[in-house]
Amino acid sequence: MRTRAEGLASSLPPLLAEAEQLANSVLTGSHGRRRAGVGDEFWQYRPLSVGDEARMIDWRRSARSDTHYIREREWQGAQSVLIWVDASSAMGFTGDASRPAKSDRARLLALALSVLLVRAGERVGLANLGQPPRAGRLSLVRMAEALTGDALDGGEYGVPDTTGLPPHSRAVFISDFLGDPAAVEESLGKATDRSVRGALLQVLDPVEETFPFNGRTIFESMGGGVRHETLKAGGLKERYLDRLAERKGRLDELGRLSGWLYTCHHTGDSAQAALLWLYSALDRSR
Missing domain, CATH: 3.40.50.410 (von Willebrand factor, type A domain)
Structure with a gap:
């Protein structure tokens, strides 16, 4: 069977x-929520802003321009x-x-x-x-x-x-x-x-x-x-x-x-x- x-x-x-109440069940999984957060899947690049840490910079993407970019991942919940x-x-x-x-x-x-x-x-x-x-x-x-x-x-x-x-x-x-x-x-x-x-x-x-x-x-x-x-x-x-x-x-x-x-x-x-x-x-x- x-x-x-x-x-x-x-x-x-x-x-x-998808969950209506996700706050109590946030886990890393393969279930993207189309917003930034903890997860494995790439979501989007965004320019570096005040408050971001240097370790968050994606240097490969940033090397193609004069701007530093952050690689954001999707928030994922099971x-x-x-x-x-x-x-x-x-x-x-x-x-x-x-x-x-x-x-x-x-x-x-x-x-x-x-x-x-x-x-x-x-x-x-x-x-x-x-x-x-x-x-x-x-x-x-x-x-x-x-x-x-x-x-x-x-x-x-x-x-x-x-x-x-x-x-x-x-x-x-x-x-x-x-x-x-x-x-x-x-x-x-x-x-x-x-x-x-x-x-x-x-x-x-x-x-x-x-x-x-x-x-x-x-x-x-x-x-x-x-x-x-x-x-x-x-x-x-x-x-x-x-x-x-x-x-x-x-x-x-x-x-x-x-x-x-x-x-x-x-x-x-x-x-x-x-x-x-x-x-x-x-x-x-x-």
Whole structure:
């Protein structure tokens, strides 16, 4: 899975997860902020001014003119990003053997997102591991080991884990969000209390979006806790689609009220498009 995730990540430009509150997380990394400060990347030359020390002069650039120039570097800050991946039984569903299960797509996207964030110098963590976000490739190894496990052990439906969210950080919740929406609202409330913003990615199978059922049908949850048999499945379609649209609308509204961004991704669609959206969402939710 890590090889697939890195392959997916390698085709995208390095988009940066920018922070709204950076004062408490200033580090030297590969994440430029387009202003002078501590960092490795060159930003600009400027003329020597009163108060500048002689050791700051770039003598090679200054030799080409009658003015002494200072070589400024970019101020760089590393942002903490915590990712929660729904491990509930519901995520094991797929409506077609040719499509990945929702859990497989969610794990792939979480790891690909982590690959890009680490390349950009960010600190990344997996809420499921119960560990704080860390920088470097070793964190990817730990995450890959956790995400490649076969077992789904989160009950019927998942609830976002906000236990290890650092204040003023970013977060990503990846789930089908088909459980109790009040639990998601509570999790977003806790995140907002810590000045955490981020992205909600709802992962659904196309079957869950179109409800292509007719006649006698038995509906059973992946965990076996819910079972419903009907002789007229087609008669449920309109009500089901209305409820699904209502759920999506509530997630979008919860996101907007909390300063988060929401979108729905289908397992039959491009994983690359979802990954690009995630990076853009992290960059915009500031």
